[in-house]
Amino acid sequence: MKTPNDLFNRLKKFMPADVKPKFKNGEELLAWNQEQGRLRSEAIVRENRAMKMQRIMGRSGIRELHMNCSFDNYRVENDGQRKALALAREYAAGFDNSIASFVFSGRPGTGKNHLAAAIGNDLIIRGKSVLIVTVADLMSSMKGTFSGGSDLTEERLLQDLSHVDLLVIDEIGMQSESRYEKVIINQIVDRRSSSKRPTGMLSNLDPAGMNALLGERVMDRMRLGNSLWVRFDWDSYRSRVRGDEY
Ligand SMILES: Nc1ncnc2c1ncn2[C@@H]1O[C@H](COP(=O)(O)OP(=O)(O)OP(=O)(O)O)[C@@H](O)[C@H]1O
Incomplete structure (x- = not known):
């Protein structure tokens, strides 16, 4: 099975030399990915809440x-x-x-x-x-x-x-x-x-x-x-x- 480090090493190969990633190894990549998922789901909850308010009171x-x-x-x-x-x-x-x-x-x-x-x-x-x-x-x-x-x-x-x-x-x-x-x-x-x-x-x-x-x-x-x-x-x-x- 591919580990986060394998994925990180593959990504590094495609990354232009001047790009500084927000992670330095597989573990950091995994943590970054999880954090992005968490931020996105929080944003969706906020958007849903705003839509609901809009529906209730315009x-x-x-x-x-x-x-x-x-x-x-x-x-x-x-x-x-x-x-x-x-x-x-x-x-x-x-x-x-x-x-x-x-x-x-x-x-x-x-x-x-x-x-x-x-x-x-x-x-x-x-x-x-x-x-x-x-x-x-x-x-x-x-x-x-x-x-x-x-x-x-x-x-x-x-x-x-x-x-x-x-x-x-x-x-x-x-x-x-x-x-x-x-x-x-x-x-x-x-x-x-x-x-x-x-x-x-x-x-x-x-x-x-x-x-x-x-x-x-x-x-x-x-x-x-x-x-x-x-x-x-x-x-x-x-x-x-x-x-x-x-
Ligand atoms: N102690 C305070 N410091 C700063 N701003 C205040 C203060 N008290 C009231 N204000 C401001 O004065 C305005 C009127 O206050 P607010 O709308 O909260 O009054 P209210 O008690 O709800 O009045 P009403 O019963 O007439 O609805 C608002 O713009 C509010 O931000």
């Missing part, structure tokens, strides 16, 4: 506005922000094998999306699938499945949303939530928690308001494991955003 998992949000560019000017940043970092670091969800609630412009996107961007780099979606987008995708032209069924969309590693639902309580919205959010959180997948929620409502809106059943599932509930109760940062900082 875009990649994190909106353009928040693609560059990170823990490092979240500015800390008070204790609340310091604590929120530390907890968000900790949440991302402990994400693997955790079933814990998170709820960021509080005033507008305080960085709930920023820190949720920072968690999401950190997880994406680590190969996880992440989708941050508003209730309004979610509902319009769900309703889109009703039209005859769509080949995506309501069940399939629910299933896809339930299989994303981290799903963050934004703008909870922004519009007058209908019974259908409550049922859909219930189903998504229920399916995700039964398959041990965490959900993030962002809202201007306080926990009591979220409870009243979505019901005890959903909010109780959001408490599974070492879940994270953070109140963002400082002033909005929005007036200071120039748009070119990251």
